[in-house]
Amino acid sequence: MAANHERRPTSHGGVTDAIKEAIIRGDFVPGQRLVEADLSDMFGASRAAVRSSLLELTNEGLVEKVQNRGARVRAVSLDDAIEISEVRMMLEALCAAKAAEHIDDDGIAELESIGERMSAAVSAGDVFGYSRLNELLHRRVRELSGQRTAARVLDRLRAQSVRHQFRLATQPGRPSVSLPEHLAIIEAICARDTAAADRAARRHLASVIDALRQAEAAEASVAGAG
Amino acid sequence: MAANHERRPTSHGGVTDAIKEAIIRGDFVPGQRLVEADLSDMFGASRAAVRSSLLELTNEGLVEKVQNRGARVRAVSLDDAIEISEVRMMLEALCAAKAAEHIDDDGIAELESIGERMSAAVSAGDVFGYSRLNELLHRRVRELSGQRTAARVLDRLRAQSVRHQFRLATQPGRPSVSLPEHLAIIEAICARDTAAADRAARRHLASVIDALRQAEAAEASVAGAG
DNA sequence: GCCTACGAGATTGTCGCCAATATTGTGGTC
DNA sequence: GACCACAATATTGGCGACAATCTCGTAGGC
Incomplete structure (x- = not known):
């Protein structure tokens, strides 16, 4: 197979x-x-x-x-992944803010639905389902922002870092950290609060970078011990 | 020719x-x-x-x-150019902050030299020289940041918007607006003040977006009058 | 007189061949 | 026994030709 x-x-x-x-x-x-x-x-x-x-x-x-x-x-190193996440932090924040500006009632309903399904997936321990909803949420926010230039760049960066993304998603305890961050992004956008959306997206990506750094440290110690 | x-x-x-x-x-x-x-x-x-x-x-x-x-x-519309500048605002701010973090004495000397030459060019009314120094400054900041992912994206975006960039540069009165913004970026980076570098880069790009919007308005009124 | 169908020309999409270059394996020599 | 030169192989780079598609002009029909 x-x-x-x-x-x-x-x-x-x-x-x-x-x-x-x-x-x-x-x-x-x-x-x-x-x-x-x-x-x-x-x-x-x-x-x-x-x-x-x-x-x-x-x-x-x-x-x-x-x-x-x-x-x-291409082998994307952890340093590369961190760089990519830094750029994503900036651009996802931009898109979240724009989405908060432009969103309509249908969009709000959709994002809230995604949020509920994410919560359900985490409760049920459905890591794979949560991972797919994660990707869906980020993509919809990009699309709702109307910022096609940023969306294009983010698309590429996400494709480059799927491997690291996936490794993070399967890391035990990670979903319970990222879920409230995702919900905060949804809440801010649905409240049409651009500043809060910007902050929430930043906080989420900062958390991703932290998790990558921890993975880096863990790997280094394993390599040193092995 | x-x-x-x-x-x-x-x-x-x-x-x-x-x-x-x-x-x-x-x-x-x-x-x-x-x-x-x-x-x-x-x-x-x-x-x-x-x-x-x-x-x-x-x-x-x-x-x-x-x-x-x-x-x-590709014909890059004014809306496209504004989108591009919005993305640039985020990424140039990131690069400026990173540059402020990593810069060494040689880098400081170089940036300060660029700043002096920019001031001289504006004083002398050398629009073309100022435009080239403008590009040089932005490129060096990108390089000094060590953020190659952001640098690559910015490179592309800049190539896409050269035409609008150039039109802005030749707009009367524009250099005297952008010069102090450029000097503020240089000063912040050389002072190793990451927060100030971030703010200065943002302010500069916000000013670029404003100028683009004014050009849009001016064009619309010309089209309406003609 | 206007609309539609057809055909000629122009332009792009695809394929297979040959040359240029790097990699690997072999033999000889110090 | 190890190193170097050389040849054989594998792989990529570049080119020309052919087929598919689109555009535009023209002729025919309503």
Whole structure:
């Protein structure tokens, strides 16, 4: 298993999405070589299509290419993840504030529904469901903000850091820390309080960075002890 | 002049840079169609090279491609420019704060030198020189911050908005508004005052957004009167 | 006179081949 | 026994040609 990339997208966009998904899902691990001919067989596309897809994904920060030495899945270090989270802190705060400004009644109902489902998922210990709601919440806030420039950047950064994101989500005790932060963001946006939304988003991302730093420290001590 | 794109880069990177420069310099105007065969002749490269360059520049937000309908130079609207400036406000503030944290004596000397030259350029009415120093200052702050993720994003956004940037710079009276803002950023960073650097960068970008909005209003009234 | 269907030209999308470069394995020499 | 030069292989980079698609002009029909 872990490999059912046997569609026939043939064309550029399809191959790009397929490879992107495979990287995000973890079918291709960080550092793994991506040989054009192999991908070409795997997805049933021409080498040219694979080639342009690889170029596009390089621009998105998901793969790294070296002249005449091929492409590999980009390995996002913990330092990179922290940098990404710092940028996200700024931009998610911007989007949260904008969302608070522009939100309508339908949006409020939707966000509140997401909040309730998140609480339920955490109560039920449904880590995976909570993780998906987490992603949904962040995406909806980005969309509701109407700030497409920031949304595009955040999309890319999120794709780059899914692995760290997921590791954090499965960390024991993490959901009970992040849930109230998420609820605070929802509450602020639904109250149309831009300043509070900004602060809540900042606090949440600061907490993410803290958690990453702790993971870094834990890993270092394990490495030292092992 | 306005057209001496007759190098022979042949390879991908060279063509990409050449087209990018041509767009940034204004040799290709917003909305202009970019026909692959024409570019291929113009730069002496194969169509495949031009093609991959166009794809890369699409990802950078400098050109827009439509399926089977070709590529055009992206026309960045005033609304787009304001969005971009909003994102820049967040990220330049982050970089300024980080720069204030990490800066060493050499960096301080360099920034102060840039500040002095900016003052001199404004005194002398050297708009073009001031504009170049402006870009230099922002770039050095990005680099000194050590935040490569933010720096990469800012690089792209800046390339997208050069046209608006330039129009602002040539607006009469604008330098005397932006100079003290720039000097405040330099002073805060050199004093290693992260909070002040953050505020100064925010204030500067807020002023840019204001200027853009005024340009929007002025244009609307001209359009209404004409 | 206007609308629709068709066709010629232009432009992009895709593919397979060949050359250039890096990597790996082998043999020889000190 | 280890190091270096060289050749074989694997992989990427670049190019030209062909097919698919779109645009625009033209002719025919209502």
